[in-house]
Amino acid sequence: MKLSKKKESWKRTDGRDWNELRPISIESGVLPNADGSAYIEMGRNKIIVGVFGPREMHPKHLAKPHTAVLRCRYHMAPFSVDPRRSPAPSRRDTEIGMVMRLALEPAIFLERYPRSSIEVFAEVLQADGGTRCASINASTVALVDAGIPMRDLVASCASGKIDDRIVLDMGDYEDKNGQADIPIAYMPKLERVTLLQMDGVLSPVELEQCVGLGVEGCMKIYEVQREALKKKYGDESKQSQEEE
Amino acid sequence: MSELFENRDLVLPGDVLFEGSIRTGDNTYRSQGRVCATRIGLVDYGRGIVSVIALEARYNPLVGDLVVGGVIDIDLDRWIVDIDASSDAFLSVPDAIDAPFTQDLVLPDILDVGDTVVAKLVDIDRRRTPILSILGRGLGKAEDGFIIRITPSKIPRLIGKKGSMVNMILKESGCSIIIGQNGRILVHGKNREQEEIVVNVVDKIEREAHTSGLTNRIQEYIKSLKER
Numbered sequence: 186m187k188l189s190k191k192k193e194s195w196k197r198t199d200g201r202d203w204n205e206l207r208p209i210s211i212e213s214g215v216l217p218n219a220d221g222s223a224y225i226e227m228g229r230n231k232i233i234v235g236v237f238g239p240r241e242m243h244p245k246h247l248a249k250p251h252t253a254v255l256r257c258r259y260h261m262a263p264f265s266v267d268p269r270r271s272p273a274p275s276r277r278d279t280e281i282g283m284v285m286r287l288a289l290e291p292a293i294f295l296e297r298y299p300r301s302s303i304e305v306f307a308e309v310l311q312a313d314g315g316t317r318c319a320s321i322n323a324s325t326v327a328l329v330d331a332g333i334p335m336r337d338l339v340a341s342c343a344s345g346k347i348d349d350r351i352v353l354d355m356g357d358y359e360d361k362n363g364q365a366d367i368p369i370a371y372m373p374k375l376e377r378v379t380l381l382q383m384d385g386v387l388s389p390v391e392l393e394q395c396v397g398l399g400v401e402g403c404m405k406i407y408e409v410q411r412e413a414l415k416k417k418y419g420d421e422s423k424q425s426q427e428e429e
Numbered sequence: 430m431s432e433l434f435e436n437r438d439l440v441l442p443g444d445v446l447f448e449g450s451i452r453t454g455d456n457t458y459r460s461q462g463r464v465c466a467t468r469i470g471l472v473d474y475g476r477g478i479v480s481v482i483a484l485e486a487r488y489n490p491l492v493g494d495l496v497v498g499g500v501i502d503i504d505l506d507r508w509i510v511d512i513d514a515s516s517d518a519f520l521s522v523p524d525a526i527d528a529p530f531t532q533d534l535v536l537p538d539i540l541d542v543g544d545t546v547v548a549k550l551v552d553i554d555r556r557r558t559p560i561l562s563i564l565g566r567g568l569g570k571a572e573d574g575f576i577i578r579i580t581p582s583k584i585p586r587l588i589g590k591k592g593s594m595v596n597m598i599l600k601e602s603g604c605s606i607i608i609g610q611n612g613r614i615l616v617h618g619k620n621r622e623q624e625e626i627v628v629n630v631v632d633k634i635e636r637e638a639h640t641s642g643l644t645n646r647i648q649e650y651i652k653s654l655k656e657r
Contacts (some may be wrong), residue, residue, distance in 0.1 A: 216480035220487060239487065239515035253515070261455065285612055292442075294458075296466060301515040329442055332485035332582065334456065334467035337443030374465070414469055418484065420637055 188350030199228075204398060206342070206354045206405055211413035213330045219405055221331025223413070225323035229260060229313035230355055234323040236331040238303035253298035257285040258345040259320055260311040266277035277305070281317045287339065288321050288370040303333060315343050318368050321380070326410050330417075337412055339379055341370035342402035344395040346387060351394050353402045368391075368398035373407045434446040435475050440466045440481060447479045454480025470582075471639060473538055479582075484639055486582040488611040490514045490559040491495050494550040497576065497609030498561070500540050506530045508540050510548065513581070513611045515559055520548065524562035545571040549617065567607070574605070574617030575624070575633050579611035587631065594634070601651045602626045626654050 196202065203276030204316055216222035219235035259281040263272045268343050275288035286359065305327065307320040321341035328335060335401065345355045347363040365385025380401075387395060434440060437490060446457065455478055456468040485511050490496075490512070493499040498510040498518060498588055506522040524532040525539060540546065547568050548561040557585070563569045579587070579616040587608060599606055603617035604627050614631060618624040630647055 221485070241515075241517050254632075327470050330485055331582070332468055332483060333486050335442035336458070336460070336465070336467070338441065372443070374445065387598045411441055415439055418439055 197347070197352065199356060201213055203352045204401070206402055207356065209322075209406060209409050210314055211409055212412050213417055219327075219331070221327045221329070221333070223323040223326035223330060224318050225326075227315065227319040227322070228354075229311060230309070230316055230319045230425065231311040232307055232316065232319050232323050232329040234305065234307045234320065236303070236305050236324070236327040236333070238331070239301040239333070240304075242300065248300045248302070251296065251299055253293075253295040253301045253303055255290050255305070255362050256287070256301050257282045257294060257305040258308070258311070258325070259285060259307045259317070261312060261316070262265055265309045265312045271387060281320070284317055284322055284380065284382070285324060286358070289328070290326055291377065291379045292325070292335050292339050292345055293328065297302050297334060314355055314360040315368070316326070316400050317341075318370070319344050321408055322410060326413055329414055337372040337374045338407060339372055339376075339409060340403040340407040340416035341380065342399055342406055343368045344399035344402065346385065346395070347390060351391060351398060353398050354405050355361040365391075365395070367395045368404060369396060369400060371400050371403040373404055374400055376424075385414050432474050436590065437471045438608055439469070440486075441469055441502045442467055446472055449568035452478040454478045454605075456481035456486075459629065464588055471524075483582045485580055488512065490550055490552060491552060491610070492550055494610040495547070495608070496550055496561070496611045497545065497547055497571070497607060497615050498611070499582050500542050500546060503536050503540075503542060506536075508536065510546060510559075510561055512550075512559065512609075513578075513613065514559060517557040518548075518550070518553075518561050520546070520561040520563065524551065524560070524564060524622040527564050537649045540570060540608070545576065545615070547609070568616045571607075574615050577614045577616060577628060579612050579631060579635045581610065583635050584608060584610055584612060584641065586638040587614070587634050589644055594647065595637070596632055597648060598643060598651070601655075602630070602653050626651060629654055653654070 208249040209227045213240045215224045216235050219413050224233045239253050244400045263269050303322050309316050318341040325339045345363050345366040367383045370380035444466045445463045464479050466481045468483040470483040473480045496512045498512040500508050501511045502509040507519050510518045519642045526598045551562045552560040600625050604623050607615040616627050
């Protein structure tokens, strides 16, 4: 009895409930020079993403004859963390770039643009845990804004375990002091998971709970992504188009 | 069998547009008996076909298109032209000067890197590379003017029904305007004021391409610009 009462009033260090997302906002089309772009604030994360392509691949020998190549660059600005970080791409940057690529690839019709490349550049301006998820969320919006044909949007969110409790969308402090962290990327309409990583220790039952909770979080983020994309075109009910 | 949106609703990639058997039009794909959108756009239910009018799309080269491109490189016997497509286009000597290639031709004297060309897309070869030609009336190197870029999917709106929009802008502004299907627009006016009208109008059309009654609104907008 006492225990259950304690659980009800339990809050996280930033005052959130166990299944609550950080405040999230996305804006599309922020960079006029990119084919598509997006800016995301997810908690204290601030990330800007630019998308280019499909365009001619350089260097040419990296082009594939049967498909386009998706290239993702993840980079943290020197001022994104305290203490200052070296601006040179690190091993971690390269890995997260690859993780983003693998999470986004299943959603894009790459086979429609043989010999070309689609490039995604994610620049982390301020980091507070879960930057790979936030980068994937913003990249999806930027890819749609660039007019690249996609099967579905990709929404991404982490879940994990702190103080023996399963929680959603962990921040930097929770990430570092928690027991486990599971980033998930999910295509909501196709009901497919495109990214599932884990660090820490979880029992099989807890893992299942975490994945279930993470997918729920992705669904909420999916709605935010939709709103961000629709906002650019104003009130949808008044729209119509006369063709040429 | 059912339509899941109203005609002209805004849809996003992955949205299920139709359940059941129907032909898939532009910017849609079929998966597990359902038709879904691949781009952000307005859904269009036709007779036995579902398509999406894309609001954002990169240029998809089609034979017969008029394009405005930039020369980015010169090979031994051809120019390479950037037309904002998924691959660069080729312009070979016979398509540029109506004469076969000879060794004493100096290609940079005809077209140099950095030049802008107005060209017709005459072919797409088996490697899917667009082939251009600048033989014909109104085609060739652009000597004067400047370029505005808009999303290629909004070019039909800029042209209007049977050219109603572009003809109106031509008449009202007095500029010469060449609209490339690839989203590059070559504008050349007699003075700065004329050109500024076109810049403002094209910008407004790009922002409001998805709304109705645009031609009339643009006409009023030009009037208000002129009065300023």
